Amino acid sequence: MKLSNSISVHQYGNKNSIPVIFIHGFPFDSRMWINQVKALENDYHCIVYDVRGLGESDPGDGQYTMEMFVDDLFEVMHELNLDRPIVGGISMGGYIALRAIEREPSKFRGLVLFDTKTEEDTKEGKLKRAAGVKRINLEGTKGYITDLMPGCFSDLSMTELSDVYEVVLERAFMYNPKGVKGCLLAMAGRTDTSGVLKEIKVPTLLICGSLDKLVHPDQMRKLSEKIKDSEFAVAPRAGHMTPLENPEFVNDVLLGFLKRRIIA
Numbered sequence: 001m002k003l004s005n006s007i008s009v010h011q012y013g014n015k016n017s018i019p020v021i022f023i024h025g026f027p028f029d030s031r032m033w034i035n036q037v038k039a040l041e042n043d044y045h046c047i048v049y050d051v052r053g054l055g056e057s058d059p060g061d062g063q064y065t066m067e068m069f070v071d072d073l074f075e076v077m078h079e080l081n082l083d084r085p086i087v088g089g090i091s092m093g094g095y096i097a098l099r100a101i102e103r104e105p106s107k108f109r110g111l112v113l114f115d116t117k118t119e120e121d122t123k124e125g126k127l128k129r130a131a132g133v134k135r136i137n138l139e140g141t142k143g144y145i146t147d148l149m150p151g152c153f154s155d156l157s158m159t160e161l162s163d164v165y166e167v168v169l170e171r172a173f174m175y176n177p178k179g180v181k182g183c184l185l186a187m188a189g190r191t192d193t194s195g196v197l198k199e200i201k202v203p204t205l206l207i208c209g210s211l212d213k214l215v216h217p218d219q220m221r222k223l224s225e226k227i228k229d230s231e232f233a234v235a236p237r238a239g240h241m242t243p244l245e246n247p248e249f250v251n252d253v254l255l256g257f258l259k260r261r262i263i264a
Helices: 028-038 066-079 092-103 124-137 141-152 154-159 162-173 177-188 194-199 217-226 247-261
Strands: 009-012 019-023 044-048 086-090 108-112 204-209 232-237
Touching: 019 028, 019 066, 019 092, 028 044, 028 247, 044 066, 066 092, 066 177, 086 092, 092 108, 092 194, 108 247, 124 141, 124 177, 124 194, 141 162, 141 177, 154 162, 194 217, 204 217, 204 247, 217 232, 232 247
Parallel strands: 019 044, 019 086, 086 108, 108 204, 204 232
Antiparallel strands: 009 044
């Protein structure tokens, strides 16, 4: 279904159960959460949506900010009448979740972060995203995404899960260039959310792939140490896309966390 803000949303499970929202990373869409939805839908109300400009959500003018992405999340919650959902985000989705918690902590009952960080882009990082926008303007998205995607998966996964890799790659080729560039601009302009960590009061779980090329597990372990009573796990044999690369491990840890820590 499409919401009033043109965001594409899918719901699974019992709408009377505790809601869990999953926010995907870049350059992916809501379909990356299929394994988690299957694991949770019998006991939870699962909501996945395509971030503005990706998947089936409309690209608009391609001029995005992280604040717009957070506004979209709040609009999803409002239009679906979700009462204090658990929010889970990976990579760019983690940026969105952290900023949302910073802005409106009382709106959530739990937080799950996958392979993400709190720091804003360095100068080098901003320039790299600017170069990506320029390349897409000149060549389109295919070359840019082809070169970007190997960094999102471990070398092991690219061999053993080559079918999964090819599917997500082909999906990403179909995204509107405006949307891909808009996400790059939003990530380049995002604010640092490190200060919110010590203020987080809701149960929090952090998971990072042992073979992540973009966020080292030690980086996320340090984040966990700053969040009171949070839990941290390293997913073996997984890179930056842990929910896709090792869904069995992720689902086991996630279900255990939800059953122990989340109260209706």
